[in-house]
Amino acid sequence: MEQHTEPSAERSAEQSAAHPPDHVARIQAAWRRERPDLDVAPQGVIGRLHRVATLLTHELCAVYARYDLGEGEFDVLAALRRAGAPYERAPGELAAHTMVTTGAVTKRIDRLERAGLVTRRAAAEDRRGRVVALTDAGRELIDRAFTDHIRNEHRLLAALAPAEAAQLETLLTGWLARLEPAAAPPPSPPPPTAR
Amino acid sequence: MEQHTEPSAERSAEQSAAHPPDHVARIQAAWRRERPDLDVAPQGVIGRLHRVATLLTHELCAVYARYDLGEGEFDVLAALRRAGAPYERAPGELAAHTMVTTGAVTKRIDRLERAGLVTRRAAAEDRRGRVVALTDAGRELIDRAFTDHIRNEHRLLAALAPAEAAQLETLLTGWLARLEPAAAPPPSPPPPTAR
């Protein structure tokens, strides 16, 4: 982000015709005017990343909704499905895999169980444990939903040229690798994510 | 919290030693095993983007918390601050600028008003309208918090080389430009974002 800002006009931004300054650029311009003492360049990356992530999540959820699933439910079903037959996991594992607290998982399972998509039963060896399993209906649903989901991701990514997508993946992978350890809380190393 | 990836598993992916497969790579591997009919490549980008965004948000919120602010409150204060003196905006504008519903803005303003950081008064011309203004305390707080916030963003972005950051910004800007219009709801064009 190169730019002078200076009081007065702040639409001068970078490009001219093809790029009307986007929302993030406008915010940066305002900050440069109000707080010329700060270098707000990082917002160019972090702000847009945040925005893209929000838009993508919104688009993704639209597909989940077709199957009457929220993001959380989809994540749990997906984690079970990807575990492979017999499509079972302990609640604690699901919490780890989907990056939420166990309390949140309990509620997600409650909803999925009520919808007949998963079942809960006692664990064989450890009587504290439980086993959550996909029902046939659940398996069937997540298979259809996931197929649709991937189609949707392809659509969203189609806005980028293959080379751009590859570049982006490389950059994000690298950043993530350096960010994850830092964000790891004391006890367990770094927790997983979902989807 | 180690992570095996299920029976067999194919870590073959791209890299070898230096890169232990990250969480997203493990998820992809599992899907390739379970659903070889699908091309899950987009997850490499979308999944990591989601993860990076989540981590960043978490780190950012840690700074807001130092000032006893939630993300929503920070966004509102920042929007008011960057409006420039006299640091006023209508609730509707704030909703547009921060990308949330007006209902959410009402509640954020409630909290900020209770904390003595903003005031609400009737608008001069339109008696339906209201004007939200930063108090001196609010102005003082957001100036300190924002300074700290930007320092934090610099720290987070430091994990990338300048050239990488620039590349990333370019890619995200382009993607965003092609994503925003698509996501724009019928009535108003595309709404703004925040921070």
Added chain:
DNA sequence: GGAACATGGCTTCCATGGAAGACAATATAG
């Protein structure tokens, strides 16, 4: 064996935001 501590799941309470509608005030049609 038994006491202290750890673990796994769940419950309770709380915080936040969306959706939809209530209301008051303003703009527009006829």
Added chain:
DNA sequence: CTATATTGTCTTCCATGGAAGCCATGTTCC
């Protein structure tokens, strides 16, 4: 100039998830 539509804000209700603590079970160590 009224009747209708629209706007701007707020209210209510609901959904989701985090934090922290409960309870039953397991593990460790003496």
